[in-house]
Amino acid sequence: MTEPRRNPVAIIESLDFEGHGVAHVDGKTVFIDGALPFERVEYSSYRKKPGFENAQAVAILRESFMRVRPKCQHFGVCGGCSMQHVDASAQVAAKQRVLEDNLNRIGNVRAQTLLAPIYGPTWGYRHRARLSARYVAKKGTVLVGFHEKRSSFIADMQSCEILPKKISDLLLPLRELVMNLSIRERMPQVELAVGDAVDVLVLRVMEPLTPADEELVRAFADRHAVQFWLQPKGRRPPTPSTRSTRRR
Known part of the structure; x- marks a missing residue:
């Protein structure tokens, strides 16, 4: 009797600007919903292209220190936000890193001085x-x-x-x-x-x-x-x- 096929496993390297975990598997970039940097996750792809895949994390095999319990009961189903499973300070750091990478990659600009990020409310901020x-x-x-x-x-x-x-x-x-x-x-x-x-x-x-x-x-x-x-x-x-x- 053959064993059921397992989903592929990836180690997450970073977050993209939409909060997806980014991994590289067999030379292809995989964007994984619900996965965080430093995690080892099992994932299932829902869109495959020649150069990348979009996927959903189906099991967290090793958790990141950035992971927290989402406050909203609808998180994961509702598409209104995508990073409630990330610690608030880690969210800001990740967004700053995405901004720096975009300035460098798209605009060929490197900041000489980085100011401390401005923090707003963690909840109830969307007006x-x-x-x-x-x-x-x-x-x-x-x-x-x-x-x-x-x-x-x-x-x-x-x-x-x-x-x-x-x-x-x-x-x-x-x-x-x-x-x-x-x-x-x-x-x-x-x-x-x-x-x-x-x-x-x-x-x-x-x-x-x-x-x-x-x-x-x-x-x-x-x-x-x-x-x-x-x-x-x-x-x-x-x-x-x-x-x-x-x-x-």
């Missing part, structure tokens, strides 16, 4: 985002969130650790709001813009809101102290729809 919205008949609900990794499906998100908490807490209420709109199948996108004084949600609408829809949107805006803007079909810019009467 601009474009979320997809879709009515899923089989589930009998609306999903609002980022796309799943390498997929056109929308992740079934209950929360998001990279969005400010006040916006993350709106994900489920937003799903309910869109579900109750008459144009729920004609509203594919919600864009977020979080400011110091106001939070704006831009609804991409393929058809005009009905008076009943407008009442629902206005009540939501007042209840959650946000503004709604509408971006109609075509290239027309968004326009204000509601302004909450509440202050933060």
